[in-house]
Amino acid sequence: MGLFRSSRRKIQEKTAASWGKIKEKRRNFDLISRYAATGTGSAFYRLTDQTLSDIDVEDLFACIDRTETGIGQQVLFHTLLHPTNDIEALKVTHQLSDYFLSNPQIRKNIQYHLYRLEQSGTYFIVDLFAPGREDKRKNPIYKTLALAAATLTVLSLFVHTLFSLLIILFFVNILVHFIHRNRSQNRIQTVSEAFSTITTAQKLVALDLPMENQAAIKTAIQKLSSINRLFRFLGAPTPSDDLSIIVLLIFELLKGFFLVEPLALNRCYKLALHNEAAFKTIYQFIGSIDLALSKASLRSDSAYKNCIPEFTIEEKTLRFSNAYHPLITDPVSNSFQVQQQHIFITGSNMSGKSTFLRTVLINSILAQTLYFCFAESFITSMYKQYSAIKIADNLFENESYFYKELEVIRAMVQQSEAPFNHLFLIDEIYKGTNTTERMALSLAVLQYLNRNKDLVIASSHDLELVTFLKGSYKMYHFSESIHNDQLVFDYHIKEGAVQSRNAIKLAAIEKYPPPVIQQAMEYTKLFVTKEH
Known part of the structure; x- marks a missing residue:
């Protein structure tokens, strides 16, 4: 008892x-994403692979992940990939987190218990209810050999x-017993996790937490109680002393002779097939x-x-105070508001355009997944978020x-x-092609998106687009200054289009x-003259 208390x-x-700190640990996203890979989730929508890349989803997950279990990680990752427009569903998790903050004991x-x-x-239990799962390891030879063992044991008493x-x-x-065990380690691990999860669920449901589905939990536990009874026949227990070594060796030989483990494992999976909903x-x-x-x-x-986000029924609305990017050390926060207008942002490289777009994207997604934002306040319409910020070519697919x-x-x-x-975020639109066609295609697409209830926030180096987009897009910019031959950025968004061009000055500094x-200065004068 004293040892148990010390361990606890x-x-x-x-x-x-x-508590209240980032958990520095290795995260295996092949395991963490297993639940998200089942294809089940919010009926609203799933973030695209491009948007997941734009928010640096693995780094963002590591920042917000404070879970204790693999199940918790999988549910958190699944939640992050599936924004919802159900405000009441968002409030359920928030209210439970409030309860934990108010009841530390x-x-x-x-x-x-979760530790x-x-x-x-707990990473593999998701396999027990994944869509399309089927038991492909059923083998009648186990029953035949087990029956033969039982029959010969009885007959040999009379026929020597x-x-x-x-x-x-x-x-x-x-x-056969040890070959089966070697080949079935993953399945044994899955059932082992199921046993531990059912046991933990029994302990947690007894705490009578403020959750609406308590009755359903108890019913599910009752349905799966037979798996707990079968579990003791699976795997190889660890002996604690010399006597237990002998007892466990005899038990292992008996299990092997009567092929108890393959039969018990197949029975567990048969039960799982009939109780997917309970799992x-x-x-x-x-x-x-x-x-x-x-x-x-x-x-x-x-x-x-x-902060807790606020959702408004007003269309094309986004207002936030001191929002920031959580993955940047000492980030600069920005305040911003827009309603019934699209946004076009200009500014030079490294001035803050991309970070601002990612800040908006991350907080918009977190608002509709975790009911949480990295800001002092965040008021928004409900959106489906789509982005084109960190696009990369793919040499392996010749793209x-x-x-x-x-x-x-x-x-x-x-x-x-x-x-x-929709919330559309586009950084440096069509920068991958020539100037003339880039501007023409950019203008056509941005004007095409200028309709319906969508909100578009786009950025570009092309100041020439400002003239054509005025009236349908509100202009904002990021700027920099040069002091003592040093480039200085303040990373704050400002109203209006950027007025300065500093690329040649930067080249001179370098x-x-x-x-x-x-020569570059002369060419600039020539190009500006042609523009007018």
């Missing part, structure tokens, strides 16, 4: 030390000549608790100023930067035909030869 105290000290107790659960692993045949069958079945209910119960705990820990992190950009923006144009509100700088 150490676990609670460890979870308490990590209950929270610590739950963290202890213990994760020691068994069968004893030699019994010995042969003993070694055959032992060999999913328990999985989501554990995941929603861990997600709410993670959010409560994130809200308690003093390193991140945060150029411009062709990839065409594909991504074409998807936005197609989505604009759909009835729901010690380009004077003839190059002089």
Whole structure:
């Protein structure tokens, strides 16, 4: 009992030390994404691969992930990929996180149980209710050999000549037993996780948390109780002393001779086939608790100023105060508001355009997934978010930067035909092609998107577009200044189009030869004259 209390105290000290802080740990996204890969989720929509790249989804996940279990990570990742327009659903997790913040003792107790659960692993239980799953390992030979073992054991008591045949069958079945165990490690692990998860769910449901589906949880646990009984026949227990080694060896030989483990494992999977809904209910119960705990820990992190978003029925609305990008060290925050207008942003490289677009994108997504924003305030319409910010070519698929950009923006144009509100964010539109066609295509696409209830925020180096877009797009810019031959950025968004051109000045600072700088200045005058 004293050892148990010491272990519990150490676990609670460890979870308490990590509360309200980023968890520095290795994350395997092949495992974390298993639930998201099942294809189940919000009926609203799923973020595109391009948008996931634009928000640096793995780095963002590492920033907000304060979960204790693999199930919690999977549910959090799945949630992040599926924004919703159901405000009441968003409030459910938020209210549970409020409950944990107000009841630290209950929270610590739950963290202890979840920490213990994760020691068994929880990444594979999702396989028990994944769509399209089927048991492909059923093998009638196990039943045949097990029946033969039982029959020969009884008959050899009366017919001693069968004893030699019994010995042969003993070694055959032992060999089959260990071959099966070696080939079925993943399945045994899955059932092991199921056993631990059901046990943990029993402990958590007894806490009578403020969750609406308590009755459904209890029913699901009851349906799966038979798996708990079968679990003891799976795997190889760890002996604790010399006597237990002997007992477990005898038990292992008996299991092997009668092929108890393959039969029990197949029975477990047969039960799983008939109780997918129950497994999913328990999985989501554990995941929603861990997600709410993670959010409560994130809200308690003093390193991140945060707020609860407000949703408005007003169309094309976005207003926020001191919003910032959470993945940047010492980020510069920006305040911004727009209603019934699109936005066109100009400015030089490194001035802050891309970071601003990502800040808007990340906070818009978090508002509709975690009901949480990195800002002092964030008021927004409900959107489906689509972005083209960090586009990259693909040499392995022979896909150029411009062709990839065409594909991504074409998807936005197609989505604009759909009835729901969209938030389209485009950085350096069509920078992958020549100047004349870039400007022509950019203007045509931005004017085409200037309709319906969508909100477009686009950026470009091309100041020439400002003249054509005035009236339909409101102009904003980021700027920089040069002091003592140093480039200085303030990273604050400002109204109006940018007025200065500093590229040649920067080249001079970087010690380009004077003839190059002089010639560039002459060409600039020529180009400006032709523009007018």
